[in-house]
Every structure is written in structure tokens, then in C-alpha cells.
Amino acid sequence: GQQVMQIPQYQHVQEGEDFTTYCNSSTTLSNxxxxxxxxxxxxxxxxxxxxxxxxxxxxxxxxQFGEAKKxxxxxxxxxxxxxxxxxxxxxxxxxxxxxxxxxGTKLSVKP
Amino acid sequence: NAGVMQNxxxxxxxxxxxxxxxxxxxKGHSHVYWYRQLPEEGLKFMVYLxxxxxxxxxxxxxxxxxxxxxKEGPSILRIQQVVRGDSAAYFCASSPGTSNYxxxxxxxxxxxxx
Numbered sequence: 001g002q003q004v005m006q007i008p009q010y011q012h013v014q015e016g017e018d019f020t021t022y023c024n025s026s027t028t029l030s031n032x033x034x035x036x037x038x039x040x041x042x043x044x045x046x047x048x049x050x051x052x053x054x055x056x057x058x059x060x061x062x063x064q065f066g067e068a069k070k071x072x073x074x075x076x077x078x079x080x081x082x083x084x085x086x087x088x089x090x091x092x093x094x095x096x097x098x099x100x101x102x103x104g105t106k107l108s109v110k111p
Numbered sequence: 112n113a114g115v116m117q118n119x120x121x122x123x124x125x126x127x128x129x130x131x132x133x134x135x136x137x138k139g140h141s142h143v144y145w146y147r148q149l150p151e152e153g154l155k156f157m158v159y160l161x162x163x164x165x166x167x168x169x170x171x172x173x174x175x176x177x178x179x180x181x182k183e184g185p186s187i188l189r190i191q192q193v194v195r196g197d198s199a200a201y202f203c204a205s206s207p208g209t210s211n212y213x214x215x216x217x218x219x220x221x222x223x224x225x
Contacts (some may be wrong), residue, residue, distance in 0.1 A: 033213060042217060042219050098170075099214070103153035
């Protein structure tokens with residue numbers, strides 16, 4: 001079945017360093033969404049990408065959707081301790097069906 | 112506008128008992144999704160419902176698990192004869208339309224089976 005793979009599984013960075021997580025699908029996606037889950041919390045929607053090659057920015061966060069609509073990335077510039085959490089990508093194939101979540105990248109930031 | 116509500120937040124059941132998890136979507140949202148999350152793992156899709164309809168239950172075990180979203184009242188995820196392996200966090204999410212829209216998650220129900 002359709003899979004959404006996310007790497008790395010864990011990332012430990014020093015505060016101020018950059019961070020990137022990658023999301024890859026075995027099939028073309030109609031859209032991709034990113035969520036953040038703080039420790040002990042619930043997933044919170046960050047952004048949705050729909051167009052091939054789309055790039056969106058939210059302050060220090062940059063989201064990209066690949067040209068083939070099979071991969072995506074989230075890049076955080078100059079991480080802060082408030083960035084700690086697990087970042088999930090979730091993709092959907094076609095107009096129907098549910099979102100398929102990646103296993104997430106757990107980010108820890110050392111002050 | 113209240114967010115997605117889930118109750119109970121924590122539920123302890125002995126093996127063989129039934130667990131009922133409730134989810135009230137955001138006001139105006141008619142699409143509900145249930146996910147299961149094991150510690151240090153991702154979100155595993157279970158079921159997608161609209162009012163009075165199950166749209167996709169491909170992620171839900173065929174035995175012991177059932178879900179409903181009645182015309183009135185919250186969505187219910189029911190687990191019969193719970194086993195230790197059912198211990199997990201169960202998240203409900205809602206959206207105003209199909210899964211083309213972002214999903215708003217509730218705080219989750221942490222189920223512990225003893």
C-alpha cells in the first residue's frame with residue numbers, strides 16, 4: 001500500500017543550528033501536510049502544500065513540495081528550544097481517501 | 112470556537128472490558144478521523160467518518176473495534192474485550208471537508224489496559 005517515509009527518525013541539535021526533515025512517498029501525492037506534536041501533546045497543523053515545486057515559509061520554517069509531488073521537506077533555521085517536538089508529514093493520493101502519516105522526526109534542541 | 116473535545120483524557124481498563132472513547136468535533140466540522148499512536152511512534156490511521164457514514168475503515172482491526180458518528184452527539188470509538196496491546200493514545204481529528212483540508216486534533220485519550 002501507499003507509504004510515506006520520513007527521515008531522520010531522531011535529530012539532536014544545538015540551539016541555533018539548522019534542522020531538516022525529509023518526507024518521501026512511493027506514489028504521487030495530491031497534497032502534503034505538516035504537523036507538529038509537542039511532547040505529551042497532540043498534533044497541530046502547520047501547513048499544506050498542493051502545487052508541484054511549491055515553497056512556503058513561516059518565519060524560520062521553510063516547507064517544500066517536490067516537482068514530482070513525491071517528496072517534501074521542512075527546514076528550520078536557527079533552531080530554538082521552543083522547536084522541540086515531533087514533526088510529521090502526511091500525504092494524500094487523489095481526491096479521496098485519508099491522510100497517510102509518516103512516522104515523524106523527533107527534534108531535540110540543546111540550549 | 113471550542114476545539115476538538117475528547118473524553119475521557121485517561122482511561123484504565125482491565126483485560127476483557129470494553130473501552131468507549133468519545134470525540135466531539137469542532138463546530139461546523141462534519142468529518143471525523145480516528146488515529147492510534149503508540150509511544151515513540153507515528154499516527155496510525157484507523158477510521159474516517161462523516162455524519163452517520165463510515166467513509167474509510169481500512170485502518171481499523173476487523174474484530175473488537177467499531178466506530179460511529181451519529182446524527183446527534185459525539186463520535187464513538189468502541190473497543191470490546193480490550194487486550195494489553197490496545198494500550199495507546201487514541202486521537203480524534205476533525206475537518207470541515209474531505210481530507211483536502213487540514214485536520215484539527217483533540218487532546219487524545221490515553222488508554223491503559225491492565
